[in-house]
Amino acid sequence: MDQHIVEATPAAAEAAKLEAFVGKAVSDLAAGYAGVMVALGHKLGLYRALLGAGPLTSEEVARRSGCAERYVREWLNAQAAAGYLDYHAVSASYELGEAQAMVLAREDSPVFLPPAWEVPASMWFDEARTLEAFRTGGGVAWGEHDARLFCGVAAFYRNGYRASLVAEWLPALAGVVEKLSEGGQVADIGCGHGHSTIFMAQAFPKARFRGFDGHPASIEAARANAAAAGVADRVTFEVARADAYPSGPYDLICFFDCLHDMGRPVEAARHAARTLAPDGTVMLVEPFANDRVEDNLNVVGQLYYAASATLCCAHAISEQGSHVLGAQAGERRLAKVFQEGGFGRFRRAHQTPFNLIFEARI
Structure with missing residues (x-):
């Protein structure tokens, strides 16, 4: 009897592991479905219909959103099942709590996430390109992806930048706030849709800002965003590579979540060193990562490694350069890039659960 128990235990343990892992995989699959539901809820105004309204029936949500009740009812049940x-x-009613509203409905919240689901949507749409890249080792340039990628990335980072850039990140850099308050010239490299540039321009009206990006469609969006924000008189956006934008001298050069996408990051750092003012500063913002793989095996690492495999590494490879850093580069490798680029000082100035903020000086 005892022998039978001993022999059965390993098999039972393995079965339990299998059951647990199947549960995890199904949970991840359900999360993918939930992303579709979130995108629908955002675009159809369903979350707005629920915002601040207390418990509502499916009929009330349908009426408030202008959608068909039978579809709305099924969507509401999917959302309730997902938590x-x-x-x-x-009362057979549904309610959007305040924590849920911060993530799903309040569009100025630093943790507002619905547009971020545009990124995995673009990954699926670009699957054929990614399969080919994996098989051949070739690259996929940023501009070759589905347009949902650019909007999703810009929206995902926008509110985080709005909450932290001026209030926390810039003050963590030595003397930068004082310099920009008095004037100064700023270059935002890889500016995308220009949100980071615009937030700085709104905070420092005496300074002048130039955003540079290699993606023409993003530059067009950035110009429109600057005009809408009323800062086009002191913000300009141009198509330019990270190692070839016009000289300053710049008091501050920023790289927001873009250096790791570059095939020639050392050249980008070297060009920054050439175009900085004598006492200028580089602010490097990168995805949060530890230096060792085993220290990144968590949900944030899962998110960034997946994006890196399909987007970040793919673009760096497309540039046929010297590096493929990936979105989990870590402080040690980033410091080496700036050391090789001619910078003598490099330090971690701040961090969040999603970002590392570095200061580099000559």
């Missing part, structure tokens, strides 16, 4: 809404069985 994205609270369900009240007695």
Whole structure:
């Protein structure tokens, strides 16, 4: 009897591991479905219909959003099952709590996430390109991806930048706030849709800002965003490579979540060193990562490694340069890039769960 128990235990343990892993995989699959539901809820105004309204029935949500009730009812049940809404069985009603609203409905919240689901949507749309890249070792340039990528990335980072850039990150750099308050010239490299540039321009009206990006469609979007924000008189956007934008001298050069995408990051750092003012500063913002793989095996690492495999590494490879850093480069490798680029000082100035903020000086 005892022998039978000993022999059965390893098999039982393996079966339990299998069951647990199947549960995890199904949970991840359900999360993918939930992303589709979130995108629908955002674009159809369903979250706005629920915002601040207390418990609502499916009929009330449908009426407020202008959608068909039978579809809305099924969407509400999917959201309740995912924990994205609270369900009240007695009244058969649904409620968007405040924490849920911060993530799903309040568009100025630093943790507002619905547009971020445009990124995996673009990954699926670009699957054929990614399969070919994996098989051949070739690259996929940023501009070759589905347009949902650019909008999703810009929206995902925008609110985080709005909450932290001026309030926390710039003050963590020695003397930069004082310099920009008095004037100064700023270059935003890899500016994308220009949100980071615009937030700085709004905070420092005496300074002048130039955004550079290699993607023409993003530069067009950035110009429109600057005009809408009323800062086009002191912000310009141009198509330019990270190692070939016009000289300053610049008091501050920024790289927001873009250096790791570059095939020639050392050249980008070297060009920054050439175009800095004598006492200028580089602010490097990169995805949060530890230096060792085993220290990045968590949810944030899962997110960034997946994006890196399909987007970041793919673009760096397309440039046929010297590096493929990836989105989990880590401080040690980034410091080496700037050391080789001619910088004598490099330090971690600040960090968040999603970003590392570095200061580099000559």
